[in-house]
Amino acid sequence: MSDDLLKSYRFRLEREGSWHELDALIARAERHGLGSLDADELARTPALYRACMSSLSVARSISLDANLLAYLESLCLRAYFVVYGVRASLGQVLARFFRRDFPAAVRRTRWPIALAAFLLLAGIATGWAVTAKEPAWFEAFVSSGMAQGRTPDASREELAETIFDKPEAADQLTAFATFLFANNARVGMLCFALGAVFGVPVVLLLFYNGLAIGAICAAFAGKDLTMEFLAWLAIHGTTELTAIVLCGGAGFHLAGAMINPGRRTRLAALRQKGRTATTLVVGAVVMLFAAALLEGLGRQLVIDTTARIAVGCTLFVLWLAYFACAGRPAWRGPRNGE
Amino acid sequence: MASDAALRSVLTPEGVPIEVELADLGARAGAVLIDLVIIFVALFFAVLFAILVTPATGVIGLVLFVILSFFLRCPFFMAFELRWRGQTPGKRVFKLRVVDRRGGALSPRAVVARNLTREIEVFMPASLLIIKPSDFGGSGMEDMLSLVALIWSGIFTILPMFNRDRLRIGDMIAGTWVVRAEPVALLKDLSTQQPSRRYRFTPAELDVYGIAELQVLERLLRQPATRATQDTKKDVLNRILDKIGWDDRDAINSESFLDDYYVALREHLERHALFGDRRADKHEAARRRDRTPLD
Numbered sequence: 001m002s003d004d005l006l007k008s009y010r011f012r013l014e015r016e017g018s019w020h021e022l023d024a025l026i027a028r029a030e031r032h033g034l035g036s037l038d039a040d041e042l043a044r045t046p047a048l049y050r051a052c053m054s055s056l057s058v059a060r061s062i063s064l065d066a067n068l069l070a071y072l073e074s075l076c077l078r079a080y081f082v083v084y085g086v087r088a089s090l091g092q093v094l095a096r097f098f099r100r101d102f103p104a105a106v107r108r109t110r111w112p113i114a115l116a117a118f119l120l121l122a123g124i125a126t127g128w129a130v131t132a133k134e135p136a137w138f139e140a141f142v143s144s145g146m147a148q149g150r151t152p153d154a155s156r157e158e159l160a161e162t163i164f165d166k167p168e169a170a171d172q173l174t175a176f177a178t179f180l181f182a183n184n185a186r187v188g189m190l191c192f193a194l195g196a197v198f199g200v201p202v203v204l205l206l207f208y209n210g211l212a213i214g215a216i217c218a219a220f221a222g223k224d225l226t227m228e229f230l231a232w233l234a235i236h237g238t239t240e241l242t243a244i245v246l247c248g249g250a251g252f253h254l255a256g257a258m259i260n261p262g263r264r265t266r267l268a269a270l271r272q273k274g275r276t277a278t279t280l281v282v283g284a285v286v287m288l289f290a291a292a293l294l295e296g297l298g299r300q301l302v303i304d305t306t307a308r309i310a311v312g313c314t315l316f317v318l319w320l321a322y323f324a325c326a327g328r329p330a331w332r333g334p335r336n337g338e
Numbered sequence: 339m340a341s342d343a344a345l346r347s348v349l350t351p352e353g354v355p356i357e358v359e360l361a362d363l364g365a366r367a368g369a370v371l372i373d374l375v376i377i378f379v380a381l382f383f384a385v386l387f388a389i390l391v392t393p394a395t396g397v398i399g400l401v402l403f404v405i406l407s408f409f410l411r412c413p414f415f416m417a418f419e420l421r422w423r424g425q426t427p428g429k430r431v432f433k434l435r436v437v438d439r440r441g442g443a444l445s446p447r448a449v450v451a452r453n454l455t456r457e458i459e460v461f462m463p464a465s466l467l468i469i470k471p472s473d474f475g476g477s478g479m480e481d482m483l484s485l486v487a488l489i490w491s492g493i494f495t496i497l498p499m500f501n502r503d504r505l506r507i508g509d510m511i512a513g514t515w516v517v518r519a520e521p522v523a524l525l526k527d528l529s530t531q532q533p534s535r536r537y538r539f540t541p542a543e544l545d546v547y548g549i550a551e552l553q554v555l556e557r558l559l560r561q562p563a564t565r566a567t568q569d570t571k572k573d574v575l576n577r578i579l580d581k582i583g584w585d586d587r588d589a590i591n592s593e594s595f596l597d598d599y600y601v602a603l604r605e606h607l608e609r610h611a612l613f614g615d616r617r618a619d620k621h622e623a624a625r626r627r628d629r630t631p632l633d
Binding site: 005006007008009012016019020023027050053054056057061062063064065066067068070071073074075076077078080081082084093189190194254267270271274275277278279281282 | 350351352354356357358412423424435437438442443444446447448450451454457458462510511512513517519520521522523524525527528529530549552553556557560601604605607608611612
């Protein structure tokens with residue numbers, strides 16, 4: 001009887017059981033997640049997957065049954081997704097990220113970050129100098145929504161009010177801080193996304209933001225409120241601007257892959273640099289969240305100019321120390337890729 | 339089956355290449371639309387909630403709304419692709435999945451990277467389309483700038499149309515691509531369905547076809563027995579009989595003849611394939627003849 005059967009069918013008879021077993025496990029994992037498999041089934045899945053892979057390569061050479069081949073292809077692919085899908089839990093990913101990945105990525109991209117910082121500072125300096133000399137430029141640099149009355153035409157009292165005034169309800173502060181976070185995080189992501197297109201828009205974005213800050217600085221400086229304004233800016237600005245600079249750095253890092261991919265193709269370079277750049281942006285978004293908390297709450301609670309400067313500078317030093325030192329030993333170890 | 343242009347082979351860590359079918363652009367657009375509709379509906383309810391709750395309890399509703407409107411953008415896609423192993427609700431509907439291009443494991447970082455760029459591919463063009471600066475006190479110049487930005491970001495939206503692997507800019511950065519993965523059921527082996535073997539074929543009668551024709555015949559035999567299938571079977575039967583020059587046509591039972599011919603042909607071709615002689619289709623013999631030097 002068995003002589004009557006095709007070789008490829010006998011092959012199928014022998015292996016079919018393990019295919020169906022894998023199929024059932026994968027179907028369950030797809031529907032209810034890997035957690036629905038017990039320890040024994042979890043241990044069996046990779047073995048069954050490998051057996052199925054070997055069946056596939058045998059079947060390709062001996063069987064001409066199109067349905068069988070399609071079935072094995074699709075089963076292998078589905079099992080592959082389960083076996084090689086995203087594995088780490090979110091908690092593990094986060095812990096590793098802040099202990100090692102984020103500071104290491106910052107150190108690795110210090111030159112693009114320095115370039116971003118330079119552009120922002122250059123923007124501030126230009127905006128300040130130009131507006132101090134000719135206040136008419138103010139309107140060109142700062143949109144009316146951003147200025148909110150902080151123009152060179154405003155009186156000293158009006159300006160002082162904007163930096164020392166306490167809004168009535170603490171609730172409003174929370175709302176304002178949340179809004180700022182969402183807004184700034186979006187700007188940060190935009191910086192990253194723009195980097196992939198040769199970085200020119202990143203230059204503009206950083207420089208333009210610098211101009212606006214510089215112009216507002218000049219408006220306050222004109223009314224002798226320089227220190228007060230800088231303190232108001234510093235309490236959250238050191239964190240926020242550092243984060244924006246990191247995003248800009250990430251954008252330039254990506255732009256580097258597009259402009260000068262080296263021996264690799266642009267696609268390969270983009271992919272490799274994309275890993276570091278992503279790390280930077282995600283870290284920066286978390287920093288922006290911290291900055292929004294400082295802006296919404298800290299700034300309203302700490303009114304004294306000296307205290308504001310102290311808080312801002314301490315935070316800045318802490319960030320620098322974190323980037324410079326955290327996760328060092330692991331970074332020095334052998335690593336693949338970037 | 340998809341056309342060959344959409345098939346790619348991914349080398350798994352086991353060293354066995356698996357064929358994947360690149361997702362159709364229409365399906366991908368559909369998947370994004372479904373996700374955006376979900377986002378839109380969720381935001382709508384958030385606004386409703388904010389409006390209902392705000393007067394009573396201060397700004398909690400507003401804060402919730404702002405937080406949601408942030409997390410219901412890029413992070414929405416990231417969360418689902420992390421949790422559902424490369425799928426979002428939209429992708430699940432169209433049976434699409436994000437895969438690492440080199441066949442490695444899909445890393446959380448890749449998921450994050452490929453979704454960060456949605457900001458310029460989806461959300462920027464969308465908000466530029468909806469908002470016209472001059473309606474909000476902007477100048478005509480700002481309208482122009484917004485138009486330029488729209489065109490510019492629109493280029494990224496349609497980028498997948500202009501490269502072979504249908505990559506978004508995010509896919510390029512993350513090293514991923516989107517494939518279609520639909521489960522296939524294992525059907526009965528046709529070689530065991532009809533063990534009658536009433537008809538016998540000579541090697542010459544089997545040499546006229548190759549693997550492509552065998553698999554076309556397989557698809558036909560697997561079709562549900564409708565009127566149309568019956569007609570096609572008759573047609574195919576006649577063509578086979580013509581091709582192999584079968585004389586005694588009157589006594590033939592079309593069903594069992596086709597079944598038997600399928601089994602015999604498969605056995606014949608599989609035996610040849612096993613000895614390294616894979617015949618792709620019926621033109622194989624002619625191709626080989628052309629290749630032989632005439633000297």
